[in-house]
Amino acid sequence: MYSGINISQTDARPMYLQILEQIRARVAAGDWPPGKELPSIRALAAALNVSVITIKRAYLDLESEGVIVTRHGKGSFVADVNGLAGELTEAKLDEHLNEAAALGRQLGLSEDELAARLRRAQRNLEKK
Amino acid sequence: MNVVTRKLIAKELYVNRWFVGGGAISAVVSVLIAATSKTGFNIGALTWLTTIIATGVMLGIYGIMNERKEHSLQFVLSLPLSVGDYVLAKMLGLMACFLIVWLAGSAAAMTLVFGMQAVPDGVGPYVVLLCVFMLANFAVVLCGALHAQSEALTSAVVIITNMGVSIFMFTIGPLPGISQSMWGPTPAWNSTFWTVLGCELAVLVVAFTLPFFLAARRRDFL
Amino acid sequence: MTNHKHLSMRGVRKNYRFFTLDDLTLELEPGQVMGFVGPNGAGKSTTLRLAIGLIAPDAGEIRVLGHDIPKNQAAAKRDVGFVSAEMRLFPHATLGWHMDFMKSIYPEWDGGYAATLVKRFNLRTEQNARSLSLGEHVKATLLLALARRPKLLILDEPTTGLDPVARHEVISEFMDVLRDESRSILFSSHNTVDVERISDTIAFIDRGRIVECSNKEDFLDRWRRIQVQLPPGTALPDLPNIVHRQIDGHFVTLTTNQFSEGLQALIGPHVTGIQRMNLEEIFVANVMHHREARGQ
Numbered sequence: 001m002y003s004g005i006n007i008s009q010t011d012a013r014p015m016y017l018q019i020l021e022q023i024r025a026r027v028a029a030g031d032w033p034p035g036k037e038l039p040s041i042r043a044l045a046a047a048l049n050v051s052v053i054t055i056k057r058a059y060l061d062l063e064s065e066g067v068i069v070t071r072h073g074k075g076s077f078v079a080d081v082n083g084l085a086g087e088l089t090e091a092k093l094d095e096h097l098n099e100a101a102a103l104g105r106q107l108g109l110s111e112d113e114l115a116a117r118l119r120r121a122q123r124n125l126e127k128k
Numbered sequence: 129m130n131v132v133t134r135k136l137i138a139k140e141l142y143v144n145r146w147f148v149g150g151g152a153i154s155a156v157v158s159v160l161i162a163a164t165s166k167t168g169f170n171i172g173a174l175t176w177l178t179t180i181i182a183t184g185v186m187l188g189i190y191g192i193m194n195e196r197k198e199h200s201l202q203f204v205l206s207l208p209l210s211v212g213d214y215v216l217a218k219m220l221g222l223m224a225c226f227l228i229v230w231l232a233g234s235a236a237a238m239t240l241v242f243g244m245q246a247v248p249d250g251v252g253p254y255v256v257l258l259c260v261f262m263l264a265n266f267a268v269v270l271c272g273a274l275h276a277q278s279e280a281l282t283s284a285v286v287i288i289t290n291m292g293v294s295i296f297m298f299t300i301g302p303l304p305g306i307s308q309s310m311w312g313p314t315p316a317w318n319s320t321f322w323t324v325l326g327c328e329l330a331v332l333v334v335a336f337t338l339p340f341f342l343a344a345r346r347r348d349f350l
Numbered sequence: 351m352t353n354h355k356h357l358s359m360r361g362v363r364k365n366y367r368f369f370t371l372d373d374l375t376l377e378l379e380p381g382q383v384m385g386f387v388g389p390n391g392a393g394k395s396t397t398l399r400l401a402i403g404l405i406a407p408d409a410g411e412i413r414v415l416g417h418d419i420p421k422n423q424a425a426a427k428r429d430v431g432f433v434s435a436e437m438r439l440f441p442h443a444t445l446g447w448h449m450d451f452m453k454s455i456y457p458e459w460d461g462g463y464a465a466t467l468v469k470r471f472n473l474r475t476e477q478n479a480r481s482l483s484l485g486e487h488v489k490a491t492l493l494l495a496l497a498r499r500p501k502l503l504i505l506d507e508p509t510t511g512l513d514p515v516a517r518h519e520v521i522s523e524f525m526d527v528l529r530d531e532s533r534s535i536l537f538s539s540h541n542t543v544d545v546e547r548i549s550d551t552i553a554f555i556d557r558g559r560i561v562e563c564s565n566k567e568d569f570l571d572r573w574r575r576i577q578v579q580l581p582p583g584t585a586l587p588d589l590p591n592i593v594h595r596q597i598d599g600h601f602v603t604l605t606t607n608q609f610s611e612g613l614q615a616l617i618g619p620h621v622t623g624i625q626r627m628n629l630e631e632i633f634v635a636n637v638m639h640h641r642e643a644r645g646q
Contacts, residue, residue: 009543014570014626046525049518051383053550057567130424132455139451143442199438203491205404206432207455210424347406347420 007050015050019058027067027078028088038068038076132209133217140221144187148225151183155233159240169247176233181293183229184266185286191222192273193282205349215343219270219336226266234259250312253321254301260328261296265289267335274339300324354416356380356502356534357401362410364396371396371558374410378551380501381531383524385549385566386538387629389637392555394538395434398506401536402432415502428456431495431503435488435510439479445490446475449497456498464497470519484511489520496523503527505537509544517541521548546570546629554633556640573632574609577623578602589616593639605635 005022007015026032038044041059045052059076062068067088070076104114141148155176162172195201204214237259241252272285300306305320357378364371371393378384388394399405400412403423412419417426439448445468453459468475471489482490488511495503503524509517521544527533539545545552552569554562562569578586580600591608605627606613614621627635 007547009547009628012626014567015547016567042529042531046522046529049521049525049548051548051550051566052381052528053565053567132424135451135454139440139443142447143440199436200440202404202432202434202437203439206402206427206437206495208424208427213424349404 005044005048007048016054016057016061019048019050019055020061023058023062024065024067024088028092032078034078034080036078038078040075129216130209130213132207133213133220136204136207136209136214136217137221137224140191140217141224144191144222144225147183147186147190148228151179151229152232154179155229156236159233159236163240163244163246176237177293180230180233180262181290184226184262184269185290187222187225187266188269188273188282188286191225192218192270193279197279201349211343211346211349212340214349215274215339218274219339222270223267223336226263230259230263230266248311248313249315250309252315253317254306254310257300257306257321257324257328258296260325260332261300262293264328264332264335265292267332271335271338275342354380355413356382356415357504357536358411358413359397359401360411362397362400362407362412364400364405365408366396369393369396369558371400374400374558374560376553376560376563378502378534378536380534381528382550383528383535383537383548384551384553385545386536386553386555387540387542387545387633388538388555393558394555395506397555398432398434398504398536398538401504402427402430429501431498431500432505433488433491433495433503433508434506435484435508436506437491438487439482439490439494441480442478444476444478445473445482445493448479448490448494449475452494452498458498460497460499463499464493467493467497467523470523471516485513485516488512489516492520492523496527499527499533501533503533503535503537505535507539508537509539509541517544524548542629542633552629554636556637561636561640569632570626570629572609573605573607573627573635575623575625575627575631576604576606576609576614576617576621577625578604578617578620579622580620584620587616587618589613593635607632607636607639 005019007018009015011018013021023032023038032038038059039047041052041055044050045055048055059068059070063070063076066079068076069079100114100118104117109117158172158176158179160172162169162176164172195204209217237255238252241247241255242249269286269289272289273282276282276285301310303320303324305316305318306324309316355377357376359374359376362371362374369391374393374397376384376397386394386397396405400407401414401419403412403414403420403426406420414423414426415429417423419426439445443451449461449464453461471493473486473490473493477486479487479490488508492505492508508524509520512520524535524537525548527535537545546566549566552562552564552566553560578601580586580602582600586602589604589606591606591613592604593607594603594605596603596605604617609624614624
């Protein structure tokens, strides 16, 4: 169930963030459907060979994002919110667009130049 | 007694089984050789003495020094026992190993002295004193080795106390109370004998109990 | 439910001729992994030996699983597994003999788990301890400690001599221990990658003193390398908490141990990059910082 989650210590992103993103991705893709019970913090820690505190942090952040809900004494579950998968993907898109805007500013591109680049990227996708 | 202490005593007997078995057999065989002829007696007596001394030295060196050197001391101390338990286990365990060889050798020697016609019974007291001396000697070796902090010191204790056997033979043998009746047919259990025996037993008791008092004060085992 | 700390060291001092361990305070809660790092000779082994009662402190209090150490060490050691990389088994006995030995002493010995570990760690029960390589010895002593399922594991450089596969196996077993929230681990290691990965708390020791002891995530969050490119004629303002400053013309690299957005704002608009640091980099920066402060 959680053997597919991988933590890389050579990745620049912190471990809790990698876990968080991989869980979010699974929820977004529908692999982890709403209502599915998440592994307990300790079980996931042992399975991934990662400290309990890191898993705790990831779960806390996922909960504050509304991706999961923790019921005291019962465990954590994928939030049963309709369209959550879609919401997550949209949040991801916004994240990337914000980054692109910042990079564009650093490179000194104008709004039109940046938009043109986006169109080029979309066309490349269609070619594939 | 702490179950760990019991197990460690058993372990001592187990790991030293070759020395102990070999030593006991060698001591008995030496006596058999001594029983054969005059030359045989000299050879046998020498090997008997050497066997018992060597067993004491080996147990002192391998039993204590090497454990420290080979870092298995840390393993033992990670077990649920206290300092006192460890000292007790070491003393009793190694003493048990030595006793097996010593009892075999002493019993064989006594049988030779009092059982064989060719050997004058008069030498009995001397042999008894010699046997008890070697036992007291080993207790001193153990006591010293348990407290010596360095290999050099432990080796020194082992060497010096074994030189003691030669010293014993050269000083006690010529004592009037002993030498007079040594080659006679009757053993002389006289005051000289009892005095020397008393001293030996006193040393034995002190050497055996001293580690427990010293251990109580010891704070660092490494 | 009483929450006894598994380990509590307060104001502990130990004097040696060339080295003093001073004012050592360390606490370990059940369910936690504490990684203990520091340069060679900083006092890691001394601390762990004090914890298990092998040496006695000159001052201070030590309690392990509620027992006074070193006075009640026999009772404490019933539930503590201590393994050090320099520890050796009885040379003329086999691993199998050692396993039986442990079984006879510890009623909680799990023979099934021990057998599994023999296979997992690639050991042989018929092998004499003296013919074991360093790595195999470490694995064997770990096996003997793990199969007892002790409440507390105190480990001094437990991954010494282990190849990457063996290290992975051993770390997995440690993490398995943590499935039980009533058990804990204190381990010292030079392997910062492992410490960073599995520790909940990191304690950093240098020259006999604990210089840092905090929650790992907070610790890693506080340290950053900040790259700044200053236009000609500008200088950096006075900045707090800069542990190291490297200047190469217009390019400045700052190392901070108290990163915050406030600090970033203070530095100004010329920041070209902010990098997190891994434990090894923090370790080196920390030690260098303390050495500079001492004037070395």
